[in-house]
Amino acid sequence: MISVAVIGAAGRMGKTTCDAVEAAADLTLSARIGSGDDLLAGLKGAQVAVVMTGPEGVDDIVATCVEQGVHAVVGTTGWTEAGLAKVQAALASKPEVGVLLAPNFALGAVLLMRFAAEAAKHFESVEVVELHHPNKADAPSGTARHTAQQIAAARREAGVAPSPDATTAALDGARGADVDGVRVHSVRLRGLVAHEEVLLGGPGEQLTIRHDSFDRISFMPGVLLAVRQIAGRPGLVQGLEHYL
Ligand SMILES: NC(=O)C1=CN([C@@H]2O[C@H](COP(=O)(O)OP(=O)(O)OC[C@H]3O[C@@H](n4cnc5c(N)ncnc54)[C@H](OP(=O)(O)O)[C@@H]3O)[C@@H](O)[C@H]2O)C=CC1
Numbered sequence: 661m662i663s664v665a666v667i668g669a670a671g672r673m674g675k676t677t678c679d680a681v682e683a684a685a686d687l688t689l690s691a692r693i694g695s696g697d698d699l700l701a702g703l704k705g706a707q708v709a710v711v712m713t714g715p716e717g718v719d720d721i722v723a724t725c726v727e728q729g730v731h732a733v734v735g736t737t738g739w740t741e742a743g744l745a746k747v748q749a750a751l752a753s754k755p756e757v758g759v760l761l762a763p764n765f766a767l768g769a770v771l772l773m774r775f776a777a778e779a780a781k782h783f784e785s786v787e788v789v790e791l792h793h794p795n796k797a798d799a800p801s802g803t804a805r806h807t808a809q810q811i812a813a814a815r816r817e818a819g820v821a822p823s824p825d826a827t828t829a830a831l832d833g834a835r836g837a838d839v840d841g842v843r844v845h846s847v848r849l850r851g852l853v854a855h856e857e858v859l860l861g862g863p864g865e866q867l868t869i870r871h872d873s874f875d876r877i878s879f880m881p882g883v884l885l886a887v888r889q890i891a892g893r894p895g896l897v898q899g900l901e902h903y904l
């Protein structure tokens with residue numbers, strides 16, 4: 661039995677995670693931790709924490725998990741370099757603890773990133789569009805940043821030139837954000853959950869790779885897989901693809 665504390669338990673992802681943990685025969689939900697709760701008390705007895713808070717203060721939460729010897733499976737996006745450094749510093753004193761920062765736990769999204777990185781080596785142009793519900797805190801999405809970074813790395817390694825672009829934007833933001841040289845566009849629309857398209861263009865053709873999460877249950881197989889594996893994967897890992 662693995663005992664699991666969920667941090668951000670009252671949120672959209674937190675609630676779905678608590679349900680998934682409670683439904684799993686090999687896991688036990690040791691604590692539901694919300695924003696007003698005592699984190700140290702909530703972590704007592706937990707082997708793994710699943711962190712599904714917003715971006716504000718998430719670095720301190722994960723560093724506290726590490727200091728307490730609790731492995732952290734983290735879905736929260738919107739990480740800064742300073743936040744990552746704080747977690748790395750905590751891990752330096754507890755190298756046996758595992759931290760997984762996974763911008764997307766849906767298997768289809770992980771595969772989209774892999775396929776997009778492969779395809780981007782063969783097309784002149786590539787841009788990323790992410791589409792989410794309007795309550796999302798951060799932009800671009802963690803998934804889109806991770807996708808763009810993987811695309812950029814694959815194109816660099818293959819010696820592909822930057823996507824051609826002769827446009828001068830008349831308004832700030834008209835061409836989206838620049839993530840490692842890849843344009844990323846963020847749509848926020850009532851009715852959506854989490855969606856992403858990678859558009860790839862070559863002379864006379866286009867390839868579109870799209871993933872849709874219609875329900876937050878799509879993230880749960882990845883969350884549970886990570887909870888089951890993390891004790892055997894010490895240190896900081898970024899991306900669920902490293903667990904598959
Ligand atoms: N990796 C993945 O596959 C996925 C990641 N996400 C990411 O997960 C995160 C959460 O998303 P979502 O569930 O939609 O957001 P919500 O706003 O619905 O939930 C966040 C929850 O965290 C709580 N919270 C905030 N600060 C703390 C704290 N210090 N301690 C404990 N709880 C806290 C909030 O409580 P309060 O309201 O009281 O502040 C709220 O209940 C986002 O960063 C999102 O991008 C989302 C979907 C999939």
Ligand SMILES: O=C(O)C1=N[C@H](C(=O)O)C[C@H](O)C1
Pocket residue numbers: 737763764792796797800801802803804853854855
């Ligand atoms: O906030 C969300 O909803 C989501 N956040 C993650 C992200 O930023 O990529 C994962 C998924 O897209 C849903």
